[in-house]
Amino acid sequence: MRAAGRLLSMVESPRRAEVLAILDHAPIRVIGLTGPPGAGKSTTIAALTSAYRARGLRVAVLAVDPSSPYSGGALLGDRIRMAAHINDPDVLIRSVATRGHLGGLAAAVPAAIRVLAGLSYDLVLLETVGVGQSEIEIAAVADPTLVIMNPGAGDSIQAAKAGLLEIADILVVNKADRDGVEQTVRDLHAETHLPVLTLVAARGTGLDALVDAVEAHHRADTGDRRALRARAQILSLAQTRLRAHPELDRLARGVAEGYHDPYTAAESLLRPPAPRPVAVVACPSDDPSFCDAGTTGAEIPECRL
Template structure:
């Protein structure tokens, strides 16, 4: 089936067509799909990055957000991003179980994005998927990280806003600050806020970040309206300077990804190791290969 037909079927609500298109943008037909979809009708809706340490309740929070957005009539896509594995492992299976209430809802898409082994990795696969989903009529994209570390930084380049989920006690606030996770946070959510130490965790966080802090009990849906309000406030007040910073980060990340796949990279590396070339000249040639002589 040609790509234009898949796009038409996806816009008419076919989950199979959406899944097929996502597979194409994760693979070697990404550019062809993106060239066919055009822009998002009415502009792109929120792309909410959900990240945080294991066990913080990211998947529970995502499931609660899906329910709340569906009550508003929004079409919702959930992308569970695992940069560490090309397979849908236990963590992603857990996400699917938590999302079981929405599995038969044709206006909810649940997709595991395994970025290792796909062309370009996380930096290339996720922005393309987001653009596709906006263009075929999804109002909200929820982007959950399964891996930890570099994935948070890369997600922050494409999400608007990035929500960091933490738990009370256990030093989560201090550890998050040390790990640099709070640096990417547009909103911080303290989940399981009925536990001892929740208020102290909020106080600790206020000393570490200027981002808005929301208290949740995601398993009961408590505080989800406050989180959605914080998401909407962020989008209203998001400055052009911040949008430009995200765009720069995304462009640089994509450029780095493409440079890694340049066929000359190994040859240039060997030339540097053999002492035939210095790394500065090699880098210049990788970015701007010399023009072949025509004579």
């Protein structure tokens, strides 16, 4: 478990490429969960973890948290509600900081998933930081994506405005022992025509039906859908890289002051960097053996004299 933690820390660091280079490709399933704060995402994850462990699967939980503005680390830390699984060697629980990455996911998440696959985990339960248009990135990583909601007339309206319903594969109304659940189910189904399941995650009520729906969706997955998700991942990570481009601020000032147009500036960002010039050093000796290139006045990075 400690070795896994160290590897996951490395893929959140500049050593990410070093780790990925030694990993072989291995299959792994990813189930995403998102929804409004207080909907019971962490409780649902704990219940799903128990269900999949009962099937003999090794489960990893990645909980993507907001970054601390001071340390850059995850603010919420490992979820208290997952404490029941903390001593299970076949369950790994990890919080990952967003570190400014767009889309509600951390830039290190795809790499972390690959590490977990290499460590022979069967399933990743991926919980995102919050709600809104920025959460759509989870759909590029997970299949299916579960949107967890609470009973109440306002939830479906708020979710529709926030864009969550656009990414849902399965809608789950948690805390279904409360008033208003039937109306919420009707509203969500009318707006999306998607399966809407009810759940009381804290008691496990409705859990079997949820697992069955997830499994049915996974069996129906196609190569085209996987390719579309991979494409979205690539574009999202590329956008994050461009936002950190060292020339972006200079080009932005030029566009703002009228020296450049935005089209040319965008082309500049996408253009590969020019190769560094090779230093030209004239060999100070008449003996060619003194110079790396073997000839006087050759273009060489340095002379041995």
